[in-house]
């Protein structure tokens with residue numbers, strides 16, 4: 638072995654180390670790159686552990702693109718759309734966050750057998766909703782005195798259907814809605830936009846129906862909404878301080894339609910021993 642051989646061997650070894658080191662660096666870079674790509678891919682396909690879509694079907698776009706069978710791509714509203722929209726509507730409706738959180742789990746009937754029964758009825762309604770939605774008797778009336786927890790039960794039905802069954806719910810505070818609608822009477826476009834929202838909601842919750850003094854104009858607005866929903870078999874959850882018989886006395890056209898739609902689901906919360914709010 639001569640000097641040249643030694644030095645060339647050393648050089649080769651050195652060069653090999655550099656090459657290996659270079660290769661390792663490049664391999665590390667490649668692996669890192671692939672990992673980064675995988676993260677991005679996982680994020681966008683909604684399948685990896687980086688998935689964060691509320692709706693994996695449409696990846697939160699609200700629509701999905703489908704083949705219409707004739708070779709054309711058509712955009713269709715995703716089934717999450719109505720729910721997202723209903724949530725927006727609920728937010729716009731002025732429901733407090735507190736109302737959004739009212740559920741069957743946190744409804745406390747205390748020791749009242751009557752409230753226990755009312756809760757069971759409301760839960761049964763929510764459970765069977767999908768089955769009788771299209772039928773004639775598809776609504777529920779929660780009637781009774783202030784403080785009986787009517788609104789809590791009504792909201793529990795709505796929140797259950799909205800969150801667990803993808804049912805689009807629209808909340809309508811009777812007094813506020815009637816005032817709002819009356820203010821738009823001169824603006825037909827706006828008027829019908831509001832009326833349509835209440836008429837066409839998959840499930841409409843009318844809170845505190847007929848609260849306060851109602852004028853002829855108020856009753857006409859109410860009739861328009863109730864009659865539309867009656868004619869089209871569209872369900873409602875209604876809470877009111879009025880008893881069923883006084884609904885009819887108050888306005889026969891409105892009252893009789895409500896009672897027919899709520900047949901089998903009329904819950905009366907009355908009696909001096911009830912004061913749900915005081916028990917909380």
Ligand SMILES: [Zn+2]
Nearest residue numbers: 692695715717
């Ligand atoms: Zn979706």
